[in-house]
Each structure stands twice: as C-alpha cells, then as structure tokens.
Amino acid sequence: MRNGISRVALIGTGFVGSSYAFALLNQGVTEELVLIDLNKEKSEGDAMDLNHGIAFAPTPTKVWYGDYQDCDKADLVVICAGANQKPGETRLDLVEKNTKIFKSIVDQVMANGFDGIFLVATNPVDILTYATWKFSGLPKERVIGSGTILDTARFRYLLGDYFQIDARNVHAYIIGEHGDTELPVWSQADIGGKKILDLMAEKEEYQEEDLENLFVNVRDAAYHIIERKGATYYGIAMGLVRLTKAILRNENSILTVSAYLDGEYGSDDIYIGVPAIVNRNGIREIVEIELNDKEKDQFKHSVEVLTNIKDKFF
Incomplete structure (x- = not known):
C-alpha cells in the first residue's frame, strides 16, 4: 500500500x-x-x-x-x-x-x-x-x-428470521460451489453458541422440513430475484465491500470465499467456497470445519461438478 x-x-x-x-x-x-x-x-x-x-x-x-x-x-x-x-x-x-x-x-x-x-x-x-x-x-x-459469501449471508438472514434472532448473531456457513451443488453445514450451525439442531428439539413449532425449505430458498434465491428484477446486485455488492474491508484493513476475518484447495477437505486443484482467513496478503489460511458424513459426500459432489467443468477448459 x-x-x-x-x-x-x-x-x-x-x-x-x-x-x-x-x-x-x-x-x-x-x-x-x-x-x-x-x-x-x-x-x-x-x-x-x-x-x-x-x-x-x-x-x-x-x-x-x-x-x-x-x-x-x-x-x-x-x-x-x-x-x-x-x-x-x-x-x-x-x-x-x-x-x-x-x-x-x-x-x-x-x-x-x-x-x-x-x-x-x-x-x-x-x-x-x-x-x-x-x-x-x-x-x-x-x-x-466471492464464493459463497452471499449464500452464507442469505442463510444467516433466513435463519435469523426463522428463529427471530439478529442475523449477525447467527453463525452458519454455506460451502461448495456458488450454485446448484452448494450445501449448508447444519452440523456446525449455531446461534449464541447453541447448535441449531439442538434448538430445533426444544420447541414443537420448529420443524425439520422448515430447515430444508429454508436452504432451498437460499440455494435458489438468485433464480427468484432474476425472475423478478433481471439480476442480483445489492447483496453481492455489500459482500464484496465486506471482503474489501477484510483485505485493506488486514482484519484476519473468516469469510466463505472461493479459495484454492491444495489438500484441504480432501480436495486439490480447485477453487471452491470454504471458510478462509482473509487479510492484507489475501487468504492467510483455509479453515477446515468438521463435516458429518452427509456433508462430506455433498461437498465431494460439489467439487466433482466444478472439477469436470474446469478440466474442459484448463
């Protein structure tokens, strides 16, 4: 600088x-x-x-x-x-x-x-x-x-709306392709340190199918917005500013960006959305969060889809 x-x-x-x-x-x-x-x-x-x-x-x-x-x-x-x-x-x-x-x-x-x-x-x-x-x-x-930074923000917003909690106090990630094969990491999602899956068991009004519908709305949000106004731009613009701050201000913030995997999550030679520590030098390191077996399979599928496309061009 x-x-x-x-x-x-x-x-x-x-x-x-x-x-x-x-x-x-x-x-x-x-x-x-x-x-x-x-x-x-x-x-x-x-x-x-x-x-x-x-x-x-x-x-x-x-x-x-x-x-x-x-x-x-x-x-x-x-x-x-x-x-x-x-x-x-x-x-x-x-x-x-x-x-x-x-x-x-x-x-x-x-x-x-x-x-x-x-x-x-x-x-x-x-x-x-x-x-x-x-x-x-x-x-x-x-x-x-920009990876899944916007998908994660959509996820946090909808979870906050569902549980009536400020989205900024919801800690949950969408990882994988920024697209149809992305996945929610339900196993590690929490609000105020309490796992969302535990919160679901506390009250009868919380239904598992609600969470599945919530994720579908996250995944397909861009399609719905494009149908209504032709393009999405406000949310991703704010996400890009958040990333810009993390870089220029050397924040060491954890954000779900598209980062290069070199063995992390058992994958390599691919850019894909994962939590990573972002600072003035770019990506300091990738954060490997623990995934359950279902999430591991979903992430592997997302990697395979992107790899098949990537290998056609590079």
Missing part, C-alpha cells in the same frame, strides 16, 4: 460493479477508486455521479474513470465484468463466454504491472477465479473469489 493510500480498481460497471462502487463510497473503505469498463461513457458517468455525493461520504475518496494503466498502483482489482446470467440459465452455463472475456481482462491488468490481489465476482465465480489464477500467474493466496 503506497504511503497508506489504498487503491481499488473496479473492472465492470454494470449492475454489480456500480452497486459495489456505491457501497464502497458510502462505507469509506478506500482512498482511491478507479472505474474501468469497455463502455467508457458509462464508467465516466458513474464516476461523475459518485463524485457528486462525496460531500455526504464518511471519508474523502478519489473516484475517476480510467483504464488498465491505473491497475499498476492498485492494491485490489475487483472484476465484475462479464456476461450476465439470463432467466433459465445456470451459473455454469456462462463458463465459455466469460472465460474468454477474463483472458483479455487479466492479461491487460498484468501487462500493466499489477502486483496486488484479485477479487472475482463474475459467475460462475469458482471457475472464473481459477481462470484468473491461471491467467495471472499470481500466488493462489492473492486470487480470491
């Missing part, structure tokens, strides 16, 4: 990218924010619009539209560019289109001397994070995907 000045380069100012920039400015996370997009007029307009709100921001932030040359001094490059998921499409349907786009993006970033951390948000995020790692040549710790 240059003399304490942090710079975030955002590539892609569509729904997710512009929402991230807005949330980033409102939370005063970085000193500099450069917006990069093929549509330069759009990124210029976003920069103007954001700058007009600087007087209301918690801290001053320099915001401008730029190009890949501005990545040379960036601490963090956040990639939100790519083709969007259309109604009826799965995240994995986007692989071929977005892998080609990412090759061009990452090559240009690296050609301009970037030596920071990549944060990938574009879907399918696990495959595209792997692609970014391959294309960039950076250490695996410095290439991070």
